[in-house]
Amino acid sequence: MKPATSAPFLRACRREATEYTPVWLMRQAGRYMAEYRALRQRSGFLELCKNPEAAAEVTLLPVERLGVDAAIIFADILLPVEPMGVGLEFAAGEGPIIRRPVRGAADVKRLPDVDPREAAPFVFEAIRKVRKALSERVPLIGFAGAPFTVASYLIEGGASREYLETKRLMHNDPGAWHALLERLVKVTVGYVNGQIAAGAQAVQLFDSWVGALSPADYREFVLPHTRATIKGLTAGVPVIHFSTGTAGLLELVREAGGDVIGLDWRVDLADAWKRVGYDVAVQGNLDPALLLAKPAQIKRHVQAILDRAAGRPGHIFNLGHGVLPETPVEHVIALVDMVHELSSLGGGLRPPSDSSPPGLRGKSPRSNDAR
Amino acid sequence: MKPATSAPFLRACRREATEYTPVWLMRQAGRYMAEYRALRQRSGFLELCKNPEAAAEVTLLPVERLGVDAAIIFADILLPVEPMGVGLEFAAGEGPIIRRPVRGAADVKRLPDVDPREAAPFVFEAIRKVRKALSERVPLIGFAGAPFTVASYLIEGGASREYLETKRLMHNDPGAWHALLERLVKVTVGYVNGQIAAGAQAVQLFDSWVGALSPADYREFVLPHTRATIKGLTAGVPVIHFSTGTAGLLELVREAGGDVIGLDWRVDLADAWKRVGYDVAVQGNLDPALLLAKPAQIKRHVQAILDRAAGRPGHIFNLGHGVLPETPVEHVIALVDMVHELSSLGGGLRPPSDSSPPGLRGKSPRSNDAR
Numbered sequence A, B: 001m002k003p004a005t006s007a008p009f010l011r012a013c014r015r016e017a018t019e020y021t022p023v024w025l026m027r028q029a030g031r032y033m034a035e036y037r038a039l040r041q042r043s044g045f046l047e048l049c050k051n052p053e054a055a056a057e058v059t060l061l062p063v064e065r066l067g068v069d070a071a072i073i074f075a076d077i078l079l080p081v082e083p084m085g086v087g088l089e090f091a092a093g094e095g096p097i098i099r100r101p102v103r104g105a106a107d108v109k110r111l112p113d114v115d116p117r118e119a120a121p122f123v124f125e126a127i128r129k130v131r132k133a134l135s136e137r138v139p140l141i142g143f144a145g146a147p148f149t150v151a152s153y154l155i156e157g158g159a160s161r162e163y164l165e166t167k168r169l170m171h172n173d174p175g176a177w178h179a180l181l182e183r184l185v186k187v188t189v190g191y192v193n194g195q196i197a198a199g200a201q202a203v204q205l206f207d208s209w210v211g212a213l214s215p216a217d218y219r220e221f222v223l224p225h226t227r228a229t230i231k232g233l234t235a236g237v238p239v240i241h242f243s244t245g246t247a248g249l250l251e252l253v254r255e256a257g258g259d260v261i262g263l264d265w266r267v268d269l270a271d272a273w274k275r276v277g278y279d280v281a282v283q284g285n286l287d288p289a290l291l292l293a294k295p296a297q298i299k300r301h302v303q304a305i306l307d308r309a310a311g312r313p314g315h316i317f318n319l320g321h322g323v324l325p326e327t328p329v330e331h332v333i334a335l336v337d338m339v340h341e342l343s344s345l346g347g348g349l350r351p352p353s354d355s356s357p358p359g360l361r362g363k364s365p366r367s368n369d370a371r
Helices: A008-013 A034-042 A045-049 A052-066 A079-084 A105-110 A121-134 A147-156 A164-172 A174-198 A215-221 A223-231 A250-256 A269-276 A288-292 A295-309 A329-346 B008-013 B034-042 B045-049 B052-066 B079-084 B105-110 B121-134 B147-156 B164-172 B174-198 B215-221 B223-231 B250-256 B269-276 B288-292 B295-309 B329-346
Strands: A088-091 A095-098 A140-145 A202-207 A239-243 A260-262 A281-286 A315-319 B088-091 B095-098 B140-145 B202-207 B239-243 B260-262 B281-286 B315-319
Touching: A008 A202, A008 A315, A034 A045, A034 A052, A045 A052, A045 A088, A052 A121, A052 A329, A079 A174, A095 A147, A105 A174, A121 A140, A121 A174, A140 A147, A140 A174, A147 A164, A147 A174, A147 A202, A147 A223, A164 A174, A164 A215, A164 B288, A174 A202, A174 A215, A174 A223, A202 A223, A215 A223, A215 A250, A223 A239, A223 A250, A239 A250, A250 A260, A250 A269, A269 A281, A269 A295, A281 A288, A281 A295, A288 A295, A288 A329, A288 B164, A295 A315, A295 A329, B008 B202, B008 B315, B034 B045, B034 B052, B045 B052, B045 B088, B052 B121, B052 B329, B079 B174, B095 B147, B105 B174, B121 B140, B121 B174, B140 B147, B140 B174, B147 B164, B147 B174, B147 B202, B147 B223, B164 B174, B164 B215, B174 B202, B174 B215, B174 B223, B202 B223, B215 B223, B215 B250, B223 B239, B223 B250, B239 B250, B250 B260, B250 B269, B269 B281, B269 B295, B281 B288, B281 B295, B288 B295, B288 B329, B295 B315, B295 B329
Parallel strands: A140 A202, A202 A239, A239 A260, A260 A281, A281 A315, B140 B202, B202 B239, B239 B260, B260 B281, B281 B315
Antiparallel strands: A088 A095, B088 B095
């Protein structure tokens, strides 16, 4: 058993050479998986998140089934703001709903102070359980929403397409906007550092919807808060800064911070890495919709992405966003194997037997684990 | 009265100097406008499109109310494919619905051949009426959907968020995909050239949803068809190539063609212009959501965009996408005036009295027209 710091995923976060390109997938534990759907039939989404035993079980599923190089704790980006009393609910098939949205300065002032370390203790407990179960098999990633993306849910009252209320608050009451984001920075820093203290070995900050903004607005209304968040995190733990639809914002996203910059599929990986600089690692960037295509097509696109990374240390393979519910599970398994196989051969290095990728092993982690 | 070719909008399309930055707005005739809503109460959307008298009236509304520098014919990108028998409908508040979506090779083969010039004769008739009513006041823009965006509606059966069926066909049956797009190229070329013959003085190709694709997929599955479309258009008429969410695709969009490249708000105008090259004009790029903010905020952002254009000939001011239905009409009027005013002063040129922007005139086109 290798010490955690030498795991390919963590080495890639530090831009150290690895024998193969590590891979994990956003929403690798999710609705596309029968085991997950079975668990969800027995309990609601929030209920599942708040049950450390069950959350740990879900977290471990893809490690066993897929042979991915990292686990990510099963949770939701809105958990730490639930104690703010905004009326968080998860309606079936609808995503999160905020019953009492934050629309102005008075609403921001009314938000109670939440001790971030006590906001979601069940997440920390789940992290401890997963770390124990994983031992040093693969590293565990913690995560949180970035201030903009969490704010957008609080303001819109749920998912949005145009972010009109968010932008209205930002432009018409910048004081209230910045006050809200400062509150969220504080909660997020405490919440993520709590995850790190509990055992998270890397953390991902999800700014999933910030691609709705112009570069000028990102710079003025978001960048300072994301930067403050990242600066507040416990040193020495790699931070993945993830966003989508940000092909026009990448330099600014990078300026806000992070050791690894997440890339969605709407940008060329080689161009994007050049733009953000080779002194950060990158993660991505297969179109999640490609997992619905035939394996030969998936393989062609995986190879193209590996070619664009050109064997440069510091590439973590992932989708550009989460696994879609419509995805056949066998395509996801095939993808993980393809990444391991094509990156081992392509790199010109035949992996030594004790460090070969899981997918190439006779007994892979997904088959030799009897849980 | 000036000849049409010297109109600021057409001069800017050709990257010739203008006394002020010309401005028009996508969906400048639309639901945000009381006059339009009144017309829509009396007839359905398709009915309105198919009535040349009414379509001409709607087209002229914003010229009179806003003082914009160009009119755009009131129509829909799906009109030319309606005769293909796919069951096009516009349900109230839902956007287009295609009752018989195209999902495979057999569906593509089954599509009847449509004479593009006969597909939507009412559009050509409306164009002739508008040209007559406008005389040479402002130029008239014709438009069509680009092959990808039209195909996405045909395949998905309507609007989409993920474009899963579109991507599935593209990846799993590239033969059917290319056959479908070739059909659409043919229809689109004929349809747009029909608009030009009827009097359209510039044309915009809307590839509104192509930003859903990776650069590699755009290059393989879209670029050749968009290029073939643009190459097929009547020479001498400026082509605006518009798309959204394509900050990672701009070089390829430009490679596909067009005299003017449309930019949405998620890219910095100066960076984008540099990327597509100064041998094309650009159009954009204010966030439509900003029109819901206070005028002072709108003005600040208009100034920032004009600053990014740096007075370089060939900038047409527009939103990054269509005017949102929630937009106050007085903000739209103010926007047009701001663009004219700030670009006249900012450029260092005091416009001579016979070429001053409409918004600065004592009697602007919107007040001196008695229709």
